[in-house]
Amino acid sequence: xxxxxxxxxxxxxxxxxxxxxxxxxxxxxxxxxxxxxxxxxxxxxxxxxxxxxxxxxxxxxxxxxxxxxxxxxxxxxxxxxxxxxxxxxxxxxxxxxxxxxxxxxxxxxxxxxxxxxxxxxxxxxxxxxxxxxxxxxxxxxxxxxxxxxxxxxxxxxxxxxxxxxxxxxxxxxxxxxxxxxxxxxxxxxxxxxxxxxxxxxxxxxxxxxxxxxxxxxxxxxxxxxxxxxxxxxxxxxxxxxxxxxxxxxxxxxxxxxxxxxxxxxxxxxxxxxxxxxxxxxxxxxxxxxxxxxxxxxxxxxxxxxxxxxxxxxxxxxxxxxxxxxxxxxxxxxxxxxxxxxxxxxxxxxxxxxxxxxxxxxxxxxxxxxxxxxxxxxxxxxxxxxxxxxxxxxxxxxxxxxxxxxxxxxxxxxxxxxxxxxxxxxxxxxxxxxxxxxxxxxxxxxxxxxxxxxxxxxxxxxxxxxxxxxxxxxxxxxxxxxxxxxxxxxxxxxxxxxxxxxxxxxxxxxxxxxxxxxxxxxxxxxxxxxxxxxxxxxxxxxxxxxxxxxxxxxxxxxxxxxxxxxxx
Amino acid sequence: xxxxxxxxxxxxxxxxxxxxxxxxxxxxxxxxxxxxxxxxxxxxxxxxxxxxxxxxxxxxxxxxxxxxxxxxxxxxxxxxxxxxxxxxxxxxxxxxxxxxxxxxxxxxxxxxxxxxxxxxxxxxxxxxxxxxxxxxxxxxxxxxxxxxxxxxxxxxxxxxxxxxxxxxxxxxxxxxxxxxxxxxxxxxxxxxxxxxxxxxxxxxxxxxxxxxxxxxxxxxxxxxxxxxxxxxxxxxxxxxxxxxxxxxxxxxxxxxxxxxxxxxxxxxxxxxxxxxxxxxxxxxxxxxxxxxxxxxxxxxxxxxxxx
Numbered sequence: 005x006x007x008x009x010x011x012x013x014x015x016x017x018x019x020x021x022x023x024x025x026x027x028x029x030x031x032x033x034x035x036x037x038x039x040x041x042x043x044x045x046x047x048x049x050x051x052x053x054x055x056x057x058x059x060x061x062x063x064x065x066x067x068x069x070x071x072x073x074x075x076x077x078x079x080x081x082x083x084x085x086x087x088x089x090x091x092x093x094x095x096x097x098x099x100x101x102x103x104x105x106x107x108x109x110x111x112x113x114x115x116x117x118x119x120x121x122x123x124x125x126x127x128x129x130x131x132x133x134x135x136x137x138x139x140x141x142x143x144x145x146x147x148x149x150x151x152x153x154x155x156x157x158x159x160x161x162x163x164x165x166x167x168x169x170x171x172x173x174x175x176x177x178x179x180x181x182x183x184x185x186x187x188x189x190x191x192x193x194x195x196x197x198x199x200x201x202x203x204x205x206x207x208x209x210x211x212x213x214x215x216x217x218x219x220x221x222x223x224x225x226x227x228x229x230x231x232x233x234x235x236x237x238x239x240x241x242x243x244x245x246x247x248x249x250x251x252x253x254x255x256x257x258x259x260x261x262x263x264x265x266x267x268x269x270x271x272x273x274x275x276x277x278x279x280x281x282x283x284x285x286x287x288x289x290x291x292x293x294x295x296x297x298x299x300x301x302x303x304x305x306x307x308x309x310x311x312x313x314x315x316x317x318x319x320x321x322x323x324x325x326x327x328x329x330x331x332x333x334x335x336x337x338x339x340x341x342x343x344x345x346x347x348x349x350x351x352x353x354x355x356x357x358x359x360x361x362x363x364x365x366x367x368x369x370x371x372x373x374x375x376x377x378x379x380x381x382x383x384x385x386x387x388x389x390x391x392x393x394x395x396x397x398x399x400x401x402x403x404x405x406x407x408x409x410x411x412x413x414x415x416x417x418x419x420x421x422x423x424x425x426x427x428x429x430x431x432x433x434x435x436x437x438x439x440x441x442x443x444x445x446x447x448x449x450x451x452x453x454x455x456x457x458x459x460x461x462x463x464x465x466x467x468x469x470x471x472x473x474x475x476x477x478x479x480x481x482x483x484x485x486x487x488x489x490x491x492x493x494x495x496x497x498x499x500x501x502x503x504x505x506x507x508x509x510x511x512x513x514x515x516x517x518x519x520x521x522x523x524x525x526x527x528x529x530x531x532x533x534x535x536x537x538x539x540x541x542x543x544x545x546x547x548x549x550x551x552x553x554x555x556x557x558x559x560x561x562x563x564x565x566x567x568x569x570x571x
Numbered sequence: 572x573x574x575x576x577x578x579x580x581x582x583x584x585x586x587x588x589x590x591x592x593x594x595x596x597x598x599x600x601x602x603x604x605x606x607x608x609x610x611x612x613x614x615x616x617x618x619x620x621x622x623x624x625x626x627x628x629x630x631x632x633x634x635x636x637x638x639x640x641x642x643x644x645x646x647x648x649x650x651x652x653x654x655x656x657x658x659x660x661x662x663x664x665x666x667x668x669x670x671x672x673x674x675x676x677x678x679x680x681x682x683x684x685x686x687x688x689x690x691x692x693x694x695x696x697x698x699x700x701x702x703x704x705x706x707x708x709x710x711x712x713x714x715x716x717x718x719x720x721x722x723x724x725x726x727x728x729x730x731x732x733x734x735x736x737x738x739x740x741x742x743x744x745x746x747x748x749x750x751x752x753x754x755x756x757x758x759x760x761x762x763x764x765x766x767x768x769x770x771x772x773x774x775x776x777x778x779x780x781x782x783x784x785x786x787x788x789x790x791x792x793x794x795x796x797x798x799x800x801x802x803x804x805x806x807x808x809x810x811x812x813x814x815x816x817x818x819x820x821x822x823x824x825x826x827x828x829x830x831x832x833x834x835x836x837x838x839x840x841x842x843x844x845x846x847x848x849x850x851x852x853x854x855x856x857x858x859x860x861x862x863x864x865x866x867x868x869x870x871x872x873x874x875x876x877x878x
Contacts, residue, residue: 063782101782110776120793124786158874172779
């Protein structure tokens with residue numbers, strides 16, 4: 005590879021002003037990027053990876069202090085930042101953001117947003133710019149590109165918007181692209197397509213790319229070299245194969261060990277014979293959401309659950325896996341009665357849970373508790389956490405305050421926290437600690453069933469591993485039955501006995517975890533597994549399987565004992 | 572978009588319908604016999620005369636019958652006759668309504684022209700001394716009652732300096748009442764614009780626009796302003812209703828010959844047909860303005876226009 009250096013960052017430090025003091029978010033960071041190279045900066049939240057990207061683009065909030073130098077094609081863009089950065093923005097360095105839903109202006113057409121920079125930089129007149137925009141949309145895989153310029157962002161799906169974003173950036177023919185978590189907000193099948201597209205672009209145009217990510221799987225599949233960051237500093241830098249095969253720093257080793265993998269260390273699923281009395285049974289659940297328009301007329305009905313049936317044996321963990329819009333969260337909410345279904349039954353402990361009222365409903369509710377995805381919004385910020393955990397104890401159990409307090413202490417210890425934390429407020433805890441608090445709240449009413457809706461997807465990988473271990477331990481100790489909702493097959497492999505794969509409100513495949521992950525039968529399950537990035541650069545890249553179009557799947561058929569596939 | 576507007580229109584008609592019920596009940600909500608109260612101040616009214624008035628207003632009939640008579644006449648464009656003078660209420664209102672609308676529109680224009688730029692500037696200078704000063708001024712502006720501000724302006728500009736007339740009906744006379752009504756609303760718009768723009772400034776698409784290399788002016792004008800104006804347009808409808816309410820006070824201070832001043836006079840004289848007509852007119856104007864703004868809103872926000 006004969007290539008010249010494109011970007012040389014030396015001793016970059018970034019300080020942000022917070023409450024009159026300076027917090028250093030990046031310290032003394034140096035790295036180099038060549039043409040045709042993809043350098044991944046990887047780290048957990050707070051590692052300073054995004055701040056590094058923003059510093060290079062001059063996007064930091066006012067009052068930020070930046071020192072060091074960044075030579076980009078013989079210009080130090082950090083010196084005399086106002087002028088030098090403005091000169092390279094867009095045409096020199098392009099940037100792709102994490103959230104395609106909010107990175108495009110909702111009130112301006114795609115055409116205007118794509119062409120305005122070309123016009124401003126004086127690179128084309130409007131007709132020429134439109135022509136180039138259409139070509140670029142075609143290049144990034146948008147169908148019927150000539151009809152798209154007049155459309156608005158809300159008319160595109162998340163993956164399509166990210167393609168538009170990439171097209172918009174590429175239109176200015178930059179020499180370097182900074183992609184800040186470009187696929188984090190996307191479904192795994194869409195992520196695979198976007199990563200492939202980015203790699204193609206780098207290979208074709210020999211530009212350089214700085215890929216900011218937290219996902220080791222994405223790094224392994226995409227990057228040439230990797231820079232690992234922690235708390236603003238460089239931990240390790242190496243070629244991608246070296247880093248994964250032979251990590252030097254203890255932090256890198258720990259990070260890699262925490263990444264759940266699809267192959268190896270699957271949980272050994274326990275056998276749960278079909279008994280006549282499953283603890284939880286879901287029969288023919290139907291739910292549709294209708295978008296209201298006009299005054300009385302309703303239209304655009306979306307079926308979120310289509311005739312969903314399943315049963316869970318006592319002590320079993322059933323994972324529900326699916327992408328966004330699959331209906332998995334709707335199912336979790338329907339089972340816990342957080343929303344009302346159109347038809348169908350949920351039987352908990354031989355009781356028709358959906359038909360219960362009053363006192364008996366309250367009693368039944370104490371048996372089935374939920375853990376939510378985002379521990380930042382699921383805890384009341386004005387309640388001390390002791391009060392949050394104590395509340396269900398008072399509602400569901402008739403015990404004295406001093407006893408309740410003891411129970412709170414015990415619950416806190418059970419999830420790996422200490423009793424003295426009960427008097428603190430949620431904002432004093434980290435994300436992982438908050439999720440532990442949410443778990444102890446769910447356990448407070450001594451439930452038999454826990455419904456966990458993506459309980460680890462808002463957490464860093466190392467924290468995710470700890471929380472998963474905690475859930476596994478609690479499940480054993482308290483013989484809990486668990487419904488585990490997730491989009492991440494590797495996480496599911498670690499925790500569940502059986503897996504149900506959902507798409508468009510239907511279960512497409514259901515069976516023991518090892519069978520689903522190692523011998524999937526439904527084309528959608530196969531596509532989902534092949535799209536999941538694997539944290540192993542040596543591995544032969546899997547063939548991407550195009551997503552099968554499934555409008556309405558047939559009924560489930562048992563192909564082997566306990567392994568059901570939709571026809 | 573058509574179904575969106577149809578929905579708004581239906582809601583508007585419903586609002587007017589509910590108002591007609593309230594307006595019928597209005598007379599009976601005041602404790603005591605309405606006709607006796609009406610004539611409490613004027614001596615020498617015989618019981619026979621009062622009985623006649625009661626009959627002419629239909630107050631001798633059951634309330635539901637009164638309601639249907641009222642709505643029946645309303646559909647023919649008949650709002651009844653004033654008690655003092657016996658003129659058709661509709662004529663009296665239509666004669667003065669344009670004055671009030673001119674005042675409200677002028678005040679609205681002042682509020683927007685002053686409030687929106689100030690809010691936008693404060694958002695851009697967020698956290699600086701500019702921002703703080705402007706927002707403290709805005710709070711003072713919101714806190715200031717119309718009648719007080721009106722009197723102060725009247726005192727300086729009309730009495731002391733003599734630049735503008737104290738009262739009357741010409742274009743020059745419009746200035747002081749419109750400014751009085753506009754200024755406090757400008758303060759509300761300034762605060763609203765500021766928070767809306769700050770919200771937009773922190774959005775990802777603004778970062779995208781900067782990262783594309785667009786000059787700052789273009790980012791602010793094209794990306795921030797347009798997206799940030801949408802919630803403000805929604806608020807304008809509500810503000811217009813408040814402004815019509817404020818007009819009642821301001822018209823009285825400056826003797827501006829609009830429906831607000833008419834309403835206050837009618838209230839003092841217990842001229843129920845006028846009060847009823849006024850409330851109904853008020854409701855219709857507010858409903859029409861909201862529907863117009865919803866149309867503008869739908870036009871600016873493509874998420875509604877295209878659905």
